[in-house]
Amino acid sequence: MKNTYTITGMSCNGCRTKAEKALNEMEAVEATVTLEPPIATIIAEKSVSLFKLQKALYKAGNYVISEIDASNSIYSTPQASTMNALALPSSASGKYYCPMFCEGDTVYDTQVGCPVCGMDLVKAPDLTATKTKYTCPMHPEIVQDHPGDCSICGLDLVPKQAVEEQDTAYLDLWRKLKIALVFTIPVFIISMLEMVPNNPLLQLMETQKWNWVQFVLSLPVVFYAGWMFFVRAWKSMLTWNLNMFTLIGIGTGVAFLFSVAGLLFPQYFPDEFKHHGTVSLYFEASVVILTLVLLGQLMEAKAHGQTNKAIKELLKLAPTEATLVLDGQDKVISIHDIKKGDFLRVKPGEKIPVDGKIADGEGTIDESMISGEPIPVDKTRGDGVIAGTINGNTSFVMLAEKVGSETLLSQIVQMVNNASRSRAPIQKLADRIAKYFVPTVVIISALTFIIWANFGPEPAAVYGFINAVAVLIIACPCALGLATPMSVMVGVGKGAQSGVLIKNAEALENMNKVNVLITDKTGTITEGKPSVEKVFSVNDEADTLLHYIASLNQYSEHPLAQAVVNDAKTKNILLTEVKDFEAISGKGVTGTVANRKVALGNKKLMEQLNSAVAEDLETKISTEQKLGKTVSYISVDGIAVGFVSISDKIKATSASAITELMRQGVEVIMITGDNENTAKAVATELHLSGFIANCSPEDKLVAIQRLQAEGKIVAMAGDGINDAPALAQANIGIAMETGTDVAMESAQITLVKGDLQGIVKAKNLSQAVMRNIKQNLFFAFIYNVLGISVASGLLYPIFGLLLSPMIAAAAMSFSSVSVIANSLRLRSFKI
Structure with a gap:
């Protein structure tokens, strides 16, 4: 095969x-x-x-x-x-899986921990809308799955709000982190003050007693808050799947056991390992590292929960019930009870329950959740309608054609779920190093014991054992544990001050690598709302025509009508009363304004009213339409005398942001659900690398997948529900805070101001943070290389030097302080 x-x-x-x-x-x-x-x-x-x-x-x-x-x-x-x-199959909904996919698509019914790597399992989101339960407001014990009356008091039953299941893994980690912080902070303070001249703590108790205090305080951190890391380290060694937890488990475990031995049996330790008569201990190294790793796990757990939140927001878009038309009667039923072929009544302002087509009546449907375009679409008998979209101010009957998982909204939910789990987990630097670093350190430690035991001074075996343990302790990645989270913490804070909200370290890392930006048009490049660009009059009476058409539209809730009214208000044009007003579905509106018969609409309306359109006017209208503008004819007393051109304006910051991104080597491609003419006009004006028009949510998703298959690192900027699958699939999803909750939950970065200039800031910040992390890692690794060399006794034959625990503690502290100080430099970085 x-x-x-x-x-x-x-x-x-x-x-x-x-x-x-x-x-x-x-x-x-x-x-x-x-x-x-x-x-x-x-x-x-x-x-x-x-x-x-x-x-x-x-x-x-x-x-x-x-x-x-x-x-x-x-x-x-x-x-x-x-x-x-x-991604996981839909049958895995509500079950648990390993985020590292150690066993492929294997899922578990309970949170038992991965048997291969020991990671906490993550719960797969439920991809179906929760069935609505109904209860009595006076008697909450009355609960049923359909509307009706209370059997006790007769009141109408009301929908019961389902309580969202809390993320138990996240809450458990948060509880452990709080406990770890309570005990780690005092241990760290006690340890650091030992290096301060005239240590004030010694005025209260002697060093040996303070060592016992550290020991007692470290017990909850080691045996409760951080115990799971030792379990993972043990599993990783049994399966020989060496990773970050192997390194953490060995380093902190040996540091803790060494400290316990030094506390209980100080007489067996050579004088070189003592300070003021007591063995210098490493309790603070163990608890600080465990607490830092716990913080990292908490951040990961929160990141995993973002997808579930996005899916819950999407599921809220579908109504929980619908009106079934059966034998001429209306009956309210659950959305789960709808079958293909059912006739459903959709009332004004209601969400469409399933995919189908209009069987009787007509409507103006807000389909922005699918197309991303703010202008509603007029629908008549036979036209298709989509679940989750919103009906205007008319009522119609529809035929249900696709129900359940077949609807477009359900497919978007599944795409978001698939896309958010399609990327391979980031192989953190510590994991990659651990595969080689752990066995190398163990080998060096073993060789240290063998060499000292055979060739060292008496007591040779004691020297050999202590130096071997020192190698393992000095390899404990204290500075390595601080290197990334410190830079990320400062970088995320810096971004928030500049209106760039970053969810996790992965977003910062990947933003630095982005070489393609996919951007939506409406609400991202443009303002996301229709506005009047011009009113043209063949008789140079543009203000008069604006007065006519604004008066005609003053009682309409249609976005295009509102754009005309708003334009008139900004120009201080007073509106007057309209007589004989009539809205002609799919064509436009007519009425009498100031004793003039005025009509505003498309060409079909002009033909219906027999309004003559001059050839020169038709040419001007055609030119506007080719530029992607929405154009409506204006007729007065049976003669077309002008037009109104409505468009979605490009944001003032879009051009400069796109220019800067392209200067940095980022291709900028616009993918939009809008028509070819509009997309081409915007792309030409902004000199974009390319554009794709008439795209569905799935088309956007597939386009990003194709670019990723070519080896591109793709960022996607969008603000709508239709962008959610693409935002989740992209290496970096960037949402505008002016957009929908679903978009923000699916993205890794949110821009508070909602313009592309924020992407420039995010990329500049990412570059600065990654550069800072590399500098921190340099400090951490130089310390480990030098420290292991000295701990193994490499300098003893030449200089007679052994690594005193006190010196090791000072070196470890200096390494950590250098990492912290370097990270704080990011606060002054200008993005």
Whole structure:
């Protein structure tokens, strides 16, 4: 059996070799990987699941494998492929899975912890809307799944608000972090004051008693708050899946046990390891590192919960009930009881319950959640309608054609779920280093013991044991634990001050790598609301025509009508009474204003009223329409005398932001649900790298997947519900705070001011933070390299020096202080 896949994440021939080797290590699999294009050809005796292939690639690096589907081409690029999202099946809703996908799509009924890596399992979101329960406001014990009367008092039952399930994993981590902080802070203070001349604590008690205080205070941190990290370290060693937890477990565990031994049996330690007659201990190193790692786990748990929140917001868009028309009678039923072929009545202002078509009547539907465009769409008999969109001020009967998981809204929910879990987990630097660092440190420690025990001074075995332990302690990643969270903490705070809200460290890291920005048009590049661009009059009476059409529209709630009225108000034009007003569905409005018969609408309305349109006026209108403007004819007393052009204005900051991003090497591509003419006009004016028009939510998602399959790091900027799947799929999702809650929950970065200038700030901040993190890691690794060398006794034969625990503590503190001081420099960085 032969299959071909796309692999993303490879940047050189070395990557290609590692990916090919990882796949060939699988049983009964023969793989060939090419770099240009990034394709894997796999020959196997039987079908191999995508999850198993992905699991094998995880061991090689941050590579993502996906199936090729060339049937849906958005770009004309040959061999373009669609990334198949690495996601859980819908049947996994409400169950638990490992975020590292150690066992592919395996799910569990309870939060038991991953048996491979020990990570806390994450609950998969429920992808179906919760069925509405009804209760009596006076007798809450009366609960049923359909509307009706209370059997006790006769009151109408009201919908019962479902209580959202709290994230137990997040709450558990938060509780442990609070406990860890309570006990860690005093241990840290006691330890640091030991290095202060004339330590004030010694006036209260001697050093030995303060050591006992540290020991007692560290017990809750080690054996409760941080105990899970030792469990994960043990599991990682049993499965030989060495990672960050292996490093943390060994380092903090040895530091704690060494400190306990030094506290209980100081007589067995050489004088070189004592200070003022007591052995210098490392309780603070253990508890500080465990607390920092716990903070990181809390941030990860919060990030996992963002997807669930986004899905819950999407599910709220669908109504919980609908009006069924049966035998001429209206009956309110649950949305879950709707069947294909049912006739449903949609009243003014109601959300459409399922996908279908209008069977009787007409309406003006707000479809902005799907198209992203603010202008409602007129619908008549036979036209299709979409679940979750909002009906205007008329009533109609629709035929249900797609229900349940078949509706477009349900498909958007599934796409958000798939996309948010399609990326491979970030292989943190500590994890990658741990695969080599842990066994290296253990080997150095073992060699240290052997060499000292055989060639060292008496007591040789004691020296050998203590120096071997010192190697393990000095390898404890205290500064490494501070390097990233300190920079991220300061960077996130700096971003918030500048109107850039960043959810996690992953967003900061990936923003630095972004080379393609996909942006929506409406509400992102443009203001997101229709406004009058011009009123043209063949008789140079534009203000008079504006007075007529604004008066005609003053009682309408249609967005286009409101745009006209608002324009008149800004020009201080007074509106007058309208007589014989009539709204002609799908065409426009007519009425008498100041004794003149005025009509405003499309060309069909002009033809219906037999209003003559001059050829020159028709040419001007055609020119405006080609620029993507919405144009309405104006007729007075049976003659077309002008038009009103309405558009969505480009934000003042969009042009400069796009120019700066492109200067930094970022391609800017606009993907919009708007028509080709409008999209082309905006793209030309802003000199964009490219654009795609008439896009559905799925088209946006697929376009981003194609770019990612080409090895691009993609950021997506949007503000609507229709952008949610694309925001979740992108390497970085950027939402405008002026947009919907769903968009903000699906994104990793939110811009408070809602303009593209915030993206420039986010990218500049990301570059500064990543540069700062690399500097911090340099300090941390230099300390480890030098510290391990000295701890192993490398300098003893030449200078007779051993690493005193006091010196080690001072060096560790200096390393941490240097990392903290360097991180704080970000506060003065100008973005």
